[in-house]
Every structure is written in structure tokens, then in C-alpha cells.
Amino acid sequence: MNAPNSSGWRPEMTSGEAGLAPTSSGDRALALEEALIFELAAPGTTGVDFDHEDEGPMPELAGILRPSPPALPGLSEPEAVRHYTRLSRQNYAIDLGPFPLGSCTMKHNPRLNEKVARMPGFADIHPLQPVETVPGALAVINQLAHWLIALTGMHGVAMTPKAGAHGELCGILCIKAALEARGDPRGVILVPESAHGTNPATAGFAGFAVENIPATADGRVDLAALTARLGPDIAGVMITNPNTCGLFERDMKAICDAVHGAGGYVYCDGANFNAIVGKVRPGDLGIDAMHINLHKTFSTPHGGGGPGSGPVVLSEALSPFGPIPFTARYEDGSIRLIEEEDAGAEHPQTIGRMAAFHGQMGMFTRALTYILSHGADGLRQVAEDAVLNANYVLRSLDDVLEAPFGGAGPCMHEALFSDAGMANGFSTLDIAKGLIDEGFHPMTVYFPLVVHGAMLVEPTETESKAGLDRFIASLRHVVERARAGDATLKSAPHFAPRRRLDETLAARRPRLVWRGDAEAV
Numbered sequence: 230m231n232a233p234n235s236s237g238w239r240p241e242m243t244s245g246e247a248g249l250a251p252t253s254s255g256d257r258a259l260a261l262e263e264a265l266i267f268e269l270a271a272p273g274t275t276g277v278d279f280d281h282e283d284e285g286p287m288p289e290l291a292g293i294l295r296p297s298p299p300a301l302p303g304l305s306e307p308e309a310v311r312h313y314t315r316l317s318r319q320n321y322a323i324d325l326g327p328f329p330l331g332s333c334t335m336k337h338n339p340r341l342n343e344k345v346a347r348m349p350g351f352a353d354i355h356p357l358q359p360v361e362t363v364p365g366a367l368a369v370i371n372q373l374a375h376w377l378i379a380l381t382g383m384h385g386v387a388m389t390p391k392a393g394a395h396g397e398l399c400g401i402l403c404i405k406a407a408l409e410a411r412g413d414p415r416g417v418i419l420v421p422e423s424a425h426g427t428n429p430a431t432a433g434f435a436g437f438a439v440e441n442i443p444a445t446a447d448g449r450v451d452l453a454a455l456t457a458r459l460g461p462d463i464a465g466v467m468i469t470n471p472n473t474c475g476l477f478e479r480d481m482k483a484i485c486d487a488v489h490g491a492g493g494y495v496y497c498d499g500a501n502f503n504a505i506v507g508k509v510r511p512g513d514l515g516i517d518a519m520h521i522n523l524h525k526t527f528s529t530p531h532g533g534g535g536p537g538s539g540p541v542v543l544s545e546a547l548s549p550f551g552p553i554p555f556t557a558r559y560e561d562g563s564i565r566l567i568e569e570e571d572a573g574a575e576h577p578q579t580i581g582r583m584a585a586f587h588g589q590m591g592m593f594t595r596a597l598t599y600i601l602s603h604g605a606d607g608l609r610q611v612a613e614d615a616v617l618n619a620n621y622v623l624r625s626l627d628d629v630l631e632a633p634f635g636g637a638g639p640c641m642h643e644a645l646f647s648d649a650g651m652a653n654g655f656s657t658l659d660i661a662k663g664l665i666d667e668g669f670h671p672m673t674v675y676f677p678l679v680v681h682g683a684m685l686v687e688p689t690e691t692e693s694k695a696g697l698d699r700f701i702a703s704l705r706h707v708v709e710r711a712r713a714g715d716a717t718l719k720s721a722p723h724f725a726p727r728r729r730l731d732e733t734l735a736a737r738r739p740r741l742v743w744r745g746d747a748e749a750v
């Protein structure tokens with residue numbers, strides 16, 4: 230990498246292009262190069278009009294002041310704004326193109342959601358406002374809770390968990406509480422090999438031992454192996470359905486019956502609910518607890534790590550243990566919210582709170598807007614189109630890419646390929662990097678772990694056929710370059726703002742602070 234020049238830019242983007250002189254700025258028209266913020270900083274520069282230094286700090290602050298200034302980059306406000314805006318233009322986003330990340334359900338976020346979430350009555354309320362002043366917000370939460378109970382056929386829902394993994398913890402803690410309530414010391418949770426890493430992590434965090442359940446040759450839970458392992462030490466199972474190989478667990482009802490028969494509970498990882506929403510009600514399958522990633526199934530933006538929202542639906546058996554606030558179906562058929570102050574009388578076995586206040590209000594408004602604008606029929610269509618799109622990708626590429634479970638029939642919402650038989654020593658990583666040069670965000674790679682060199686493509690229902698055809702053509706082109714032994718693919722990407730990184734070094738020795746010319750620490 231070139232050293233920054235005097236103005237801070239790294240003119241590497243223009244180097245190496247035959248016949249063209251590099252630009253002096255390092256920029257190429259709207260392809261903007263950008264240095265690290267520490268390289269742009271000038272000592273003493275600030276965007277804030279502080280009191281003059283020689284007036285000294287306020288006497289009451291003496292004793293808590295730092296002995297030396299923090300190593301923050303000094304930039305004026307316009308410099309800071311431009312830095313982040315320039316960087317944002319090097320970023321890929323769902324509003325620029327498809328995000329085919331398997332397991333993540335990166336669908337288009339309708340602008341209507343944003344409009345509703347930004348309405349002052351929702352956006353400007355404070356969690357400590359008197360309840361009488363926020364009936365509308367509570368009605369939104371309640372209406373969404375009704376929809377989630379109806380769509381899943383479950384008994385109650387906890388709206389507070391802040392993400393899928395947090396919802397898993399909530400559900401598993403409810404299972405633990407149910408076992409404790411009956412004085413049953415079961416301590417093992419069974420998890421399939423193909424599970425998302427959060428599943429065993431959650432069970433372990435909640436104090437359970439985790440054991441793997443093997444898969445069958447067609448990528449599904451081995452029912453015979455599972456049944457054979459059931460016994461008085463098994464607290465429950467955590468099963469993702471549709472699973473992370475993109476397949477529907479056809480034996481789910483038999484699994485639930487077997488686990489219940491042996492005294493355990495069934496947790497379903499519902500992150501893939503997008504594929505079955507409006508088609509299958511998890512409650513009808515016998516599931517006891519399931520989180521719903523509002524930020525996947527019901528749109529809402531979730532690039533860059535959040536915010537998310539992971540409400541948990543519970544069966545009648547587990548509902549008494551649901552966290553507060555909790556929304557449940559009552560004997561008279563009504564569905565009502567139980568608040569903390571009523572828990573002692575109405576919900577005495579609750580595990581307590583999973584989060585302060587009511588949860589992620591902005592996600593609730595977006596998810597409910599999405600649900601109401603689609604309607605029940607539209608949600609069913611979402612699932613059908615997601616499955617259709619994934620099968621279109623699967624069948625359009627299974628002549629050039631190995632599809633490990635392609636012979637087992639149609640997939641659900643995501644198409645799974647592997648690097649088996651990849652020619653000339655090329656790997657999944659090379660294919661993913663080649664896709665970056667094609668202008669696409671790569672698919673999920675090397676997950677699920679049960680498939681060697683996995684490539685998991687989830688197109689979602691919001692991509693058109695023309696859009697899918699462009700993606701398929703690009704992926705096919707990259708695979709054909711590998712087949713033809715095109716060595717340049719080994720060092721792709723070539724057209725991205727940065728070349729291929731040493732990912733191990735980047736993870737192990739991140740450069741977090743820049744101190745002038747000194748070695749980074």
C-alpha cells in the first residue's frame with residue numbers, strides 16, 4: 230500500500246493502469262479515494278468552538294481531567310462529514326444492488342416503513358413518558374403482537390428481545406424455568422450440526438451442555454438418531470426450520486412429538502420464517518418457543534449490525550414463564566398485554582425482564598407497516614416468491630456449481646452450493662471475490678459448516694427475474710473463469726477500492742489507532 234501523500238490521499242487507485250497518468254488526488258471522477266481519519270487529522274484542529282485554553286479548566290473539574298489529551302483525530306466539521314460521506318460511497322448497500330447473503334434475508338426495505346417510523350408520534354416519544362401519553366405506541370406493539378401470534382399459531386409473545394440471538398436466550402431461559410418449576414434437572418440441549426452458531430452459544434450461555442444431532446444425507450435432521458438420544462437428561466432441542474441448508478424439516482411434527490414424549494421442549498430458530506410465513510404455523514407443528522427476526526422476515530434495515538428485534542412466541546406450556554411485558558391469549562379468547570405491575574397477580578412465574586422498557590419501537594413500527602401493507606395474502610406471496618426465486622437460482626446454476634442437496638428436491642428460500650469439484654484449485658473465496666468485481670455483494674460463504682466450501686445464496690422475494698438473471702450471469706461467468714484456469718481470479722477483486730486483504734492479519738492485528746508516522750498500535 231502506498232504511503233499517504235502530503236494531502237493524505239493514497240493514490241493507489243490510479244496506479245498500474247496502462248497508458249493513463251494517475252490523477253494527483255488519487256480520485257477518479259466519482260470513484261473517490263479516502264485516507265484513514267487519523268491520516269487526515271491535523272493536530273489542534275477541531276469542529277467545536279471551545280473556551281480559550283489559557284482560561285484554564287473549570288476548577289470543579291480538577292482531579293477528573295485527563296493528564297493528556299485523548300488521541301482523537303482533529304478535524305473540522307466539514308472534513309469529518311466529507312470523510313464519512315466519501316467512505317459511505319465505497320460501501321455496498323441493499324439500495325445499490327442485491328445482497329444475496331444466505332441466512333440473512335436481506336430484502337428491500339419499503340420506504341413506507343421509514344415514513345411511518347419517522348412520524349413524530351412514534352419517533353419522538355420517550356420510554357419514561359407517562360403511559361397515558363403513549364396509547365398509540367402501545368397499540369402498535371399490541372397489534373404487532375396479535376399478528377405474530379396469529380401468523381405462528383402460538384399462545385403468547387414476548388416483544389422485548391432485541392435480536393434473534395437475544396430471543397433465543399429468552400426462549401431457552403423459559404424452557405429452563407419450566408424445567409425448574411417441575412423440579413426437573415435436565416441439562417442437555419440437542420442442536421443439529423447445521424445450526425447457526427448462536428444456537429449452541431445460547432444453550433451454553435444458559436448453562437446447558439450442548440450435543441450435536443447428525444444430519445441425513447439429504448441435509449435434514451436424522452430423526453432416528455435424535456429419537457435414540459432422547460432421555461431423562463435431554464432438556465430440549467434447538468432446530469432451525471427451514472434449516473440453514475435451505476431445506477424444510479419435513480419431520481418437524483414427529484420431532485416435536487418425540488421430544489415431548491421424552492419430557493423435553495422444542496425451540497425453533499425462526500430466522501428463516503420468511504420462507505414459510507402465511508403458509509405454515511409453527512404452533513401447529515408442536516413447537517414450544519421460536520424467535521422471529523423482525524429485521525429479516527418483516528424487512529426493516531439490518532445492514533451494518535442493527536438495530537434488530539427478535540420477539541419470541543411461546544406455546545401454552547411455556548407462556549407462564551414468558552418475560553414481562555408479555556402478551557398472551559386468555560381463556561376468554563382475548564389477547565392482552567401483561568405489564569410489570571400486574572405480573573405478580575397475573576403472571577407470577579415470569580422469568581423477569583429481558584430488556585428495559587418495551588423493546589425496539591422503531592423496528593415494531595416498520596414491521597407492522599410491512600405486515601399491514603402486505604396483508605395476509607401478501608405475506609403468503611412473500612414466502613412463495615422467496616422460494617421460487619431461490620429455486621430459480623438453484624436450477625440456473627446447478628450445471629456449473631455442485632448443489633449438495635439439489636437432488637433432494639426443491640429448496641426453500643436459499644440455494645446451497647459447494648466448492649466440490651471446483652477446477653484448478655479455485656475455492657469458494659475466489660468465487661466470492663470475483664463477484665465483487667462483477668459489482669455484487671458476495672453470497673454467504675463457508676456456512677453452513679456441514680457443507681465444505683459452502684456458498685449460500687438467498688435472493689429474497691424482492692429481486693425481479695431480470696435482476697436474478699444478471700446475478701446468475703455474473704456468478705456463472707466467475708465460475709467459468711475458474712474452470713478456464715484464469716489465474717487473475719486468484720487475486721480478485723481488481724476493481725474494488727481495495728485489493729484482496731489478508732483476512733487473518735486484518736482480524737488478528739487490526740490497526741485501530743494512528744499516531745502520526747509511528748508504528749500503529
Ligand SMILES: *Cc1c(COP(=O)(O)O)cnc(C)c1O
Binds near residue numbers: 469
Ligand atoms: C440471523 C440468524 C440468527 C441470529 O439473529 P440475530 O438477529 O442476528 O441475532 C440466528 N439463527 C439464524 C438461522 C439466523 O439466520
